[in-house]
Amino acid sequence: MRVTLWPTCLGRQLFPGAGAAARRVLTRLGCEVDEPRAAVCCGQPAYNSGHTADAYRVAAGTLPALEDDGPLVLCSGSCTTMLARHWDDLFSGSELAGRAAAVSARARDFASFVVRDLGAEPRGMLEPCVAVYHDSCHMLRSLKERDEPRRLLASIEGLELRELTAPERCCGFGGTFSLRYPELSSAMADEKVDDALERGAEFFCASDLGCLMQIAGRAGERGVGLPGRYIAEVVDQAQASGERGADDG
């Protein structure tokens, strides 16, 4: 299957490992992966701040780069939500509305694509470790994808996945909220960091790079050992060591 993989702006600028890992996982699962180099951003930062015209300008600039036939896989539940839920509004009344709708209809978050569309359980193995999965609000409440990422992680041998005490509570990122109210946003992240540490997590895993930046950034500032990893990175590593294990055997 031919797949367009878009690591999104955060992925390209700040987390290059996320897109690279997603590409390797999808390739191992038999996909032929293309990356839309000219795609920049879905417009969400400005859209969520009420600057709709600026959001439109950016989204309209990116739209042509995303036009294709096969599934469009994003390394972000949040950007997937922007396409699937808000592009309709953002492009309404514009000449690009039809083209935007066609792109939106193809948009899938990485975990959902692997579990639902490919019907795959990538499996693999890791050295014994304990992790928690952090639900991003968009994954959980907009896309209703609570189980898909957990199923991906549960298929990994050696990984003990624990539930946070308050998995449904926002980590305080909220896009520009994190810049408008940095102290408040950090206080919210603290609760998430504490929750993960109390559950004995060695690292946390997320489907959104914004949450990852928020929680890991706060943990880093506090100097507590709680690295964050994008879900495809964990799956990729597990697959790779699973393959090595198979070779050794």
Next chain:
Amino acid sequence: MTGSYDYAGSFAGRAGVALADPKLRAAVASATSRADGNRLAVLESLADAESLKDLAAEIRDAVLSRLDVHLDMLAETWEHNGGRIFFAAGARDASDYVARLATDRGITSAIKSKSMVSEEIGLNETLESAGVDVVETDLGEYIIQLAGDPPSHIIAPAIHMSKADVAELFSQSEGRALPEDAPALMAYARAKLRERFLSAGLGISGVNFAVSEEGALCIVTNEGNARMCTSLPPVHVAVMGMERVVGNFDELAVMLALLGRSGTGQKLTQYTTLLFGPRRASEADGPEESHLVVVDAGRTNILGTEYQEALRCIRCGACLNVCPVYRQVGGHAYDPVYSGPIGAVINPLLHDSPQAAELAHASTLCGACTEACPVRIPLDDLLLRLRRDYAARHASVTERALYAAWSRAWAGPRRYGAFSALGSLAGRLTGERSFKRLPLPVLGRWTKGRSFPGFTRSASSKEKR
């Protein structure tokens, strides 16, 4: 406590005051967690809570779409039952009417059960300046009245205070040490209030729902104080927001099934009171006069707009209890009256000011409020719309310029490539994978409390094997 919150200033400033108060944060976090846990548990006991919420939203929408008809009918049925009704266009009209009720009759002592709209119209201040001594009889309201605080939660006005805070407050007021023991503190307040219940000339209450076909007012409490306020004094006045109407008792039953469950996690509150106007000749109890004040104060301006869904609200407080922002800062960070997600929506609609408008940003748009709302107000969508209004009317020149510059740079791959190259250069110059402090003015705010992963050296996530 009120003094430290600057309502002419910004949400950020007030949030900062709250964040620096660990006792407040602990009190709010534990009370809201408990309330939300109770809500979820008791909703599970319903056969189909989701369908009931759909029905409740439909009922509220149907009322709002014919609100003029319902209010006309309410006036007719309420007057038929012997009550009097006053439609107040502004907050001041409403509070003046109540003050005149007292002064015209020479009443100097009033008792009051909990009412958020009375806070909205500044009723206590108006009464006091008219020489009427008014005392709050809901325990939480009694506490904050004594403390001189505004309410910090729609249904739990003293949520920001601990038991120890209350003991200290009561001890100061009484001039002797009272124990830090809830039953003892309640007994103290009850004894104080009893004298006032028996001597007041005016009883003031809010209204949870007015039933337009019946000319009846429904009030729910857990303390029974509304019954005393509405039946002991010779004059009763009820104050309601003009949208708080249902058509009939069937519709009321749906609302009541959700109100207690969503607000306090109770199937029903301890007391559900239905009032049908003043005492009739055949009745032993009740007031001689019953007045109903219907407050507009900006609500008409919301009807028929893209914000009308906000008027569905039944003031249960579930959105506050589930909100991760409210959890950190409590209610005083928002506004002296309505706080939390619903406050962030209705304050900008009721008050045309940049201070109120900013509240639309006091949310991560996580959507937990929308999920909790028993009448399905799409709170996060409404906040998003309000942010558009904010951007158009109140955003600073700097904010606009930043978004415009950003959108020009990111409108296509060419300039974006240059932007990435700049980031990559910054990364090389510092030679670090993560920044402790960012030199850029806006992004520098990120490193207030968080490290930053740093720009990548390559703008592409092309694999490097």
